[in-house]
Structure formats: structure tokens, C-alpha cells
Amino acid sequence: MSLADQVLAVNDDLPIRTNKPVHSGKVRSVYWLTEEDSQRLIKEKGYDVAPDAPLAIMVISDRISAFDCIWRGEGGLKGVPGKGAALNAISNHWFELFKQNGLADSHILDIPHPLVWIVQKATPIKIEAICRKYITGSMWRAYSKGEREFCGIELPEGLEKDKVLPELLMTPSTKGILTGIPGVPEADDVNITRKNIEDNFAAFNFSSVADIAEYEKLLKQGFNVISEALDKVDQMFVDTKFEFGYVTDAAGNEKLIYMDEVGTPDSSRIWDKTAYQQGKIVENSKEDFRQFLLNHFPDADILLNKDRMPEREALARDNELPLETLMDVSKTYTAIAEKVTGRPIVLSANPKQEIIDVLGSQYGLID
Structure with a gap:
């Protein structure tokens, strides 16, 4: 076989x-x-x-x-x-x-x-519901360039890379390309503010303004349940993306539910707690694979620059990655799943x- x-x-x-x-x-x-x-x-x-x-x-x-x-x-x-x-x-x-x-x-x-x-x-809510407990990734990149407002949230001075944030932050972005919403660029995966959502709740598929608070509650609750469980197996829940939607139950009631996957290495950053306490970041998520790609190809800008999508697609199409790289990813995914x-x-x-x-x-x- x-x-x-x-x-x-x-x-x-x-x-x-x-x-x-x-x-x-x-x-x-x-x-x-x-x-x-x-x-x-x-x-x-x-x-x-x-x-x-x-x-x-x-x-x-x-x-x-x-x-x-x-x-x-x-x-x-x-x-x-x-x-x-x-x-x-x-x-x-x-x-x-x-x-x-x-x-x-x-x-x-x-x-x-x-x-x-x-x-x-x-019926999906047209929002990538992102929750962050630590400052890293795109939020850190923006912060390190001097930006102090992220998704409409004012960030304090003095934050350090990969360190815990003063509070759990919800930093939504668009899911798919949304057109005709004032102040929201017509592009996939762009950061938005809570005010953007409130002012145009129907365009994001919310049934009512009140449901925005409900989605935030479910996002926080879900994050905290996963975070506490990961802590027990010596892992840290750093940030994640959730998706939500509406369904009708057998009794005819409309309700907001979790959709797609939650808390996986594809949709989250998960760090090893012991390594973190020793000052090292050990990723139990797809982040390591992303870093491998950035280091593997001589021109990392192709992977980061959305204007170079045809070149990026050619890279993926024309290159076979080393077998050991995909097997390392396999070990990361199966090991965290087993934990x-x-x-x-x-x-x-x-x-x-x-x-x-x-x-x-x-x-x-x-x-």
C-alpha cells in the first residue's frame, strides 16, 4: 500500500x-x-x-x-x-x-x-469570526509598523510580539467579496469593524442587530471552552477563526449555530505551552507549513502579494515539495489530534x- x-x-x-x-x-x-x-x-x-x-x-x-x-x-x-x-x-x-x-x-x-x-x-453569516488571545501574525505585523487601531479596536502602546493581549479580542474580516457596503473594500478577507457590521447587519446576513452580540458571545464561549481544554494537554490556544450561520430546528425556531470546522490546526494557531514557557514557539498548526513555504522559495513576496496570484499558482502547480515536509505536517496534525x-x-x-x-x-x- x-x-x-x-x-x-x-x-x-x-x-x-x-x-x-x-x-x-x-x-x-x-x-x-x-x-x-x-x-x-x-x-x-x-x-x-x-x-x-x-x-x-x-x-x-x-x-x-x-x-x-x-x-x-x-x-x-x-x-x-x-x-x-x-x-x-x-x-x-x-x-x-x-x-x-x-x-x-x-x-x-x-x-x-x-x-x-x-x-x-x-444560511452563513458573511464574516470570518476571528478571536485573538496573543498578538502575533497579521496583527503583530500591523502593530510593529506603528498601527494602533486594528478592526476598529484601539491597541495600547508597549505590546510585545507573541505575548498575551490585555483581553480576548474579536477582529472580524469579510468572508467572500461583499459589494456595496459603505467603508468595506470589495475584496475577500479584509478587516472590518464592529461598527461596519452594525451599520450593515443585513448585508452580512444577520437577522437582527441583536444577533451581533449573540455571535460575539458564541465566539468567546467557544474560544474559552477550547482554550481551557487545550491548557489541560499543555497547549495554548493563540487565535482562531470561527464561522456561524442560521438554521431552523424541528420546532421551527431559527437559531445561530457554529459552522465549518472549529479549533483545528487549519483554522487556528496552537502553541506548545512548555516550549513557550522556555521562550520558544512550537507551532502545532499549519503555521509551520506556511513558514516552510516562505523559506523554501527564493521570492517570498510571491506568496504574500495578492497581485502576484498567477505566479503563486504556478509555484504550487509546478513544484513537488520534499516528502519529509509533508510527513512533518502529517505528524503535527495527527499528534495534536491524538493529544x-x-x-x-x-x-x-x-x-x-x-x-x-x-x-x-x-x-x-x-x-
Whole structure:
């Protein structure tokens, strides 16, 4: 069994019954179920959703994306072994913990396989909800250049790189390109202020102004639950990105829920606490891979400058990365997943066939 066989690189070609195009993102692919299958599963499985709620199968791949490109390794390796299973295991663990702590629900209804979620359709809030406990990354870069206002928040003098902030900060950015919102540039992933959101709450898909405070509450609660749990396994939750959306439950109530993944090495910075106390930063997240790419290619500006996207895409397309680099990423992801969940991450010998078997035999979704 070659390493390449253990990697689920292409996840949009499964024979899952659907009458809509498969939506393939950087890492996940979404198969919208037919109305008949959605309604049948809601009845059969007793999901707490409206009886006519659209459901989807979400399949996570082992692809690795950084700087908006998908990267590959030597020997035909088109992803990172164990990465998808590690991400799902971590997210599933946090969502379970959220439930135990009485936090909001997530869009996940069922987990048929380590690489698969059954999800309900949600109306997404068009905000990348970012929470920061330490000053690092883009916030530090801005601060070190003398900027003292970040997402409308006034930052005090005297902050030090990689040190804890005076309080947990919420620094939202746009999700997708939003047009026609005063004061908000028409570009993906631009920083915005709370006032931007309040003044244009409907454009960001909020049902009411009051729900802005609700999303902030869920963001803080989620961050704190994960932060406390990571602390117990000697890890630090540095910053993270959450996504939220609206769904309707079986009783017809609209509610705000967590969407996508939470607290994973793809969406967060996680640092080793012992190393930090010794003055070193040891990343248990994708940040190390980003740094590798910046050091690996002679002209780092290609990766950082959005105006050089065609050159960046060519770099990702034309270069096979060293095998050991992708295996280091594999170790980082599986090790943090095993620390968080307390269970081993088992690599599938043939992930695609396993998914087809379980969705066919237990869910009746394979044609």
C-alpha cells in the first residue's frame, strides 16, 4: 500500500446520489442530497431539523492549502496522510464539548466515517469570526509598523510580539467579496469593524442587530471552552477563526449555530505551552507549513502579494515539495489530534471505498 493510496486527494467524484453540482472547496467537497433522501434520513435518523431541511454529505480531503493554493509532494503525494481524519476528529471533539457545556449547536448532524459529515443547510453569516488571545501574525505585523487601531479596536502602546493581549479580542474580516457596503473594500478577507457590521447587519446576513452580540458571545464561549481544554494537554490556544450561520430546528425556531470546522490546526494557531514557557514557539498548526513555504522559495513576496496570484499558482502547480515536509505536517496534525481527543488517528488503506461502503449500506445514498 503506497502512501499516495492512503491520501484522499480527490473528493468530488464519489458516486453519492445528488441532483446538483458537487461543490469542491480547498479541502472539503459538498454533495447536496435530493429532497427525497434528505427527508428520508431526517425521519429515519431522527435529526433535530425542519422536516424539509436540505441535507448534504461533506467529505474532507487530505489536500493541503496555504496562501490560497493547493500544494503537493514528491512521489505523487497529493495531500498529507491523516490530515483530513485529524481535522475532523478535532472538530468533532470540540463540538461534543460545546454540547456538554450548553453552547450552540453545529451544522453537523451525523458522522458516518472519519472523513465524512452529514450536515444541514445553514444560511452563513458573511464574516470570518476571528478571536485573538496573543498578538502575533497579521496583527503583530500591523502593530510593529506603528498601527494602533486594528478592526476598529484601539491597541495600547508597549505590546510585545507573541505575548498575551490585555483581553480576548474579536477582529472580524469579510468572508467572500461583499459589494456595496459603505467603508468595506470589495475584496475577500479584509478587516472590518464592529461598527461596519452594525451599520450593515443585513448585508452580512444577520437577522437582527441583536444577533451581533449573540455571535460575539458564541465566539468567546467557544474560544474559552477550547482554550481551557487545550491548557489541560499543555497547549495554548493563540487565535482562531470561527464561522456561524442560521438554521431552523424541528420546532421551527431559527437559531445561530457554529459552522465549518472549529479549533483545528487549519483554522487556528496552537502553541506548545512548555516550549513557550522556555521562550520558544512550537507551532502545532499549519503555521509551520506556511513558514516552510516562505523559506523554501527564493521570492517570498510571491506568496504574500495578492497581485502576484498567477505566479503563486504556478509555484504550487509546478513544484513537488520534499516528502519529509509533508510527513512533518502529517505528524503535527495527527499528534495534536491524538493529544486533543485521547485516541489514535488511524489511516485508511482505501478511504474512498470505505466511504462508499458506509454511505451505501447504512444510509442508502450510493447509486
